[in-house]
Amino acid sequence: MxxxxxxxxxxxxxxxxxxxxxxxxxxxxxxxxxxxxxxxxxxxxxxxxxxxxxxxxxxxxxxxxxxxxxxxxxxxxxxxxxxxxxxxxxxxxxxxxxxxxxxxxxxxxxxxxxxxxxxxxxxxxxxxxxxxxxxxxxxxxxxxxxxxxxxxxxxxxxxxxxxxxxxxxxxxxxxxxxxxxxxxxxxxxxxxxxxxxxxxxxxxxxxxxxxxxxxxxxxxxxxxxxxxIFMVQNIQKAVKIKREHIDWLCRGEFRKFSCEFGLDEEPYFQQLILNPFDPFDKKSLLRFLYKRPFDASIAPPLPGEMGAGYDALTLLGKAMAESDFFQAEILQLAMEQAYPNNRDVDDPPAIATWGHTTEEHSPIASLFNGSVTMDRRNLSEAFDLIIDSFRSGGGGTVVTLRFIRRAQGLLAPARWPDNVVIDFDGPNVESSHSGYKKVVEALDDAGIAFTRHWGKTNNLDERRVKRDYEQNFADWxxxxxxxxxxxxxxxxxxxxxxxxxxxx
Ligand SMILES: Cc1cc2nc3c(=O)[nH]c(=O)nc-3n(C[C@H](O)[C@H](O)[C@H](O)COP(=O)(O)OP(=O)(O)OC[C@H]3O[C@@H](n4cnc5c(N)ncnc54)[C@H](O)[C@@H]3O)c2cc1C
The missing domain is CATH 3.30.465.10 (Uridine Diphospho-n-acetylenolpyruvylglucosamine Reductase; domain 3)
Known part of the structure; x- marks a missing residue:
């Protein structure tokens, strides 16, 4: 009992x-x-x-x-x-x-x-x-x-x-x-x-x-x-990316992307956080994790050397919400201040087990999280739509790109063989909600199929769930x-x- x-x-x-x-x-x-x-x-x-x-x-x-x-x-x-x-x-x-x-x-x-x-x-x-x-x-x-x-x-x-x-x-x-x-x-x-x-x-x-x-x-x-058990080596840095790099990711050229900014090997994990108001003139935050054999003699580095925190983002995100005028600049400040940009290719390697790759989180402020998941091959088209949507006055969030294979479970949002998940994280204020809605509308207008995270803000209803999951919904x-x-x-x-x- x-x-x-x-x-x-x-x-x-x-x-x-x-x-x-x-x-x-x-x-x-x-x-x-x-x-x-x-x-x-x-x-x-x-x-x-x-x-x-x-x-x-x-x-x-x-x-x-x-x-x-x-x-x-x-x-x-x-x-x-x-x-x-x-x-x-x-x-x-x-x-x-x-x-x-x-x-x-x-x-x-x-x-x-x-x-x-x-x-x-x-x-x-x-x-x-x-x-x-x-x-x-x-x-x-x-x-x-x-x-x-x-x-x-x-x-x-x-x-x-x-x-x-x-x-x-x-x-x-x-x-x-x-x-x-x-x-x-x-x-x-x-x-x-x-x-x-x-x-x-x-x-x-x-x-x-x-x-x-x-x-x-x-x-x-x-x-x-x-x-x-295995270990991973962390590379984490702020760099300027170009539009063509998005096309590489869209085509799944992860090793090429890693070779440009990290190590010349296939990453196990890769993530980009970018400023949707100015994605190419301002720095994006990259994180690569490369798989390594387990070695019990390696003492785990400090958590900050292996993982990124959201907390400063939350605080500065609040400040940003008060001031639409400087949105892009404040967003960038929030991104760079929060990010431990401390592991480049030439730094001593930071290596730990997979369980050490994230930091504990404590709630500081009310956050907005939304995301869309789609066939990775639609990333380039979707990316341009999202950036246009932010530049034409929407949103107050940073944008994160993550990549995963088809996930198990009838109602898994990652339903395509290779998926990109585009996350929108920021303060829980009206501009974050309306920006996310605008993105969803733009993707629908362009006929790009996508799903949404069940646990994040998603504005879903039964009609849409049925449409997104088709036979899997009926089977569920x-x-x-x-x-x-x-x-x-x-x-x-x-x-x-x-x-x-x-x-x-
Ligand atoms: C700081 C932070 C970081 C996050 N990072 C990520 C991320 O990197 N990737 C990502 O995909 N998501 C992320 N999320 C979202 C989070 O992972 C999901 O929302 C997850 O579902 C939360 O787990 P939980 O245990 O808090 O579930 P809850 O929010 O407590 O519950 C989620 C749902 O599961 C149900 N449930 C819980 N336990 C049971 C049970 N025993 N039996 C039946 N139903 C149950 C609840 O009723 C509810 O419907 C993050 C959220 C936060 C706050």
Whole structure:
């Protein structure tokens, strides 16, 4: 079982203070010591089942949350129970006898992760056993279930989203405790039975549960596949780029781009932050990470030498919002002041494990985050439209370019074989919102297909979600109905945003 603490009625706001709600009760779940991992998972799932049954009986909407880091209002619920999971944060190793006979993944690559373990905690557990995550987003304070819920991603161009690590999901509805795996089994029936779960082995239902947007039930645990531990070398600098470099990136010429500004080798990760008001006369902020073999004798450098912070951006972004007149200059100041431009090609190398590549984040001000994801081959055309849109009076955000492969999960925004994600980050003020809307309109007018991040400001509705995801949306709804056939079960997970998106 898990400990359940009701803190009662309160006003709750998400991390970025972009959404708030009056909750009937803020509820915290916490682990209680159990004999082993299976007993632990069973106890927690049974506690959640009882909570959801009660909620269904009294028609109280329930919203499970992780870190509350999503700026979109998917993590708020009016007059319901907001259930915090961050203290359900244990991870467990597996052994070969726990695996299904058809499983082709080695036991040492697998880690059982409770829903509320933060990405950072999962990195640490993986490193302790000589393993690593393949990719992740920035700052690593998200819960693993919450990060997977929205398809959190970074800029590893050969990987998709964080949900791509997931090989099985333990999901609780008001009526059932389920263990969802692909058709090819991963864990043995015996092991799963000891977690108190009913088995579903289906590729479609699993693909729906990998990226669930918080609308498929309450995730209590996940089984994830890790990579052998590795390190990365960081190059981070402010440089002027030219328009032709955007074309290189559009064509996937990452090595050529790296050779121009970083090392003459294929980067594992690459990211550009630029000033959309003046992208070529002002400096852009580049970051490359190159894969290196693990070497235990290398002491990790200070976090600032491996990662970028958002905080100064937030502060200066606020100043910028007050003053449209100097927008481009203040934006540039904010970018360069916030960025540790401290690792060039000739500097002593900064090398650390993948888990050391981002800094912890603390909220300083109300932020705006929006993004669009599209086929990387449309980058050049989209880039010109975006710059035109900013120059003709829109926006108050910086623009970041990140690159990822097609991500797993039916509702994964990264749906093209190779994707560029264009992020818009700035102060949470009207100019940021209106600038983002203008970009979205310009892309639509140009007929460029794109999707949006579930966890960021996105202005989506059901009509648009259906259009963006086509058959995958219908398949996701089918899978949700398999897991929760009774509409009353689905209603337990309703909030205004998920209803608007057509997901409940
Ligand atoms: C500082 C910062 C940096 C960020 N960097 C990136 C980045 O680099 N890349 C990127 O893609 N995104 C990024 N984001 C966005 C963030 O990764 C996502 O919004 C992520 O979903 C937040 O995780 P969370 O644990 O806070 O989830 P929450 O915001 O708490 O929840 C997200 C959704 O998941 C649901 N949920 C949470 N836990 C469960 C559960 N156990 N069962 C069922 N549903 C659940 C919630 O109800 C909600 O619908 C960043 C956000 C911040 C604040």
């Amino acid at each position: 898990a400990q359940v603490v009701h803190f009662g009625h309160q006003v709750w706001a998400n991390y970025h203070k972009t959404a708030a709600c009056n909750v009937k009760s803020r509820v915290e779940l916490a682990n209680v010591e159990q004999m082993n991992g299976r007993a632990h998972l069973k106890g927690v799932a049974e506690t959640v089942l009882a909570l959801l049954k009660e909620a269904k009986q009294y028609q109280i909407p329930v919203r499970p949350i992780g870190a509350g880091w999503s700026p979109s209002p998917i993590n708020v619920v009016e007059d319901g129970w907001l259930v915090e999971t961050l203290r359900l944060n244990r991870t467990f190793k597996l052994s070969a006898q726990n695996l299904h006979q058809d499983c082709d993944i080695a036991a040492e690559a697998l880690l059982l992760v409770q829903a509320g373990a933060t990405v950072d905690e999962v990195y640490e557990s993986a490193e302790e056993i000589g393993r690593s995550l393949r990719t992740g987003g920035a700052s690593n304070g998200q819960s693993f279930a919450g990060a997977c819920a929205t398809g959190t991603h970074g800029s590893v161009w050969q990987a998709g989203g964080i949900q791509d690590h997931v090989r099985a999901v333990q999901l609780v509805t008001p009526e059932r405790i389920l263990w969802i795996e692909p058709k090819q089994g991963v864990l043995s029936d015996d092991f799963i039975a000891q977690t108190g779960s009913e088995i579903i082995r289906s590729d479609r239902i699993f693909a729906a549960a990998q990226l669930h947007v918080g609308a498929m039930g309450f995730v209590t645990a996940m089984l994830i596949e890790t990579d052998p 709804k089918w899978a949700q109905a398999q897991v929760m056939p009774d509409p009353a079960d689905r209603r337990v997970f309703a909030n205004d945003e998920l209803v608007k998106l057509g997901l409940i």
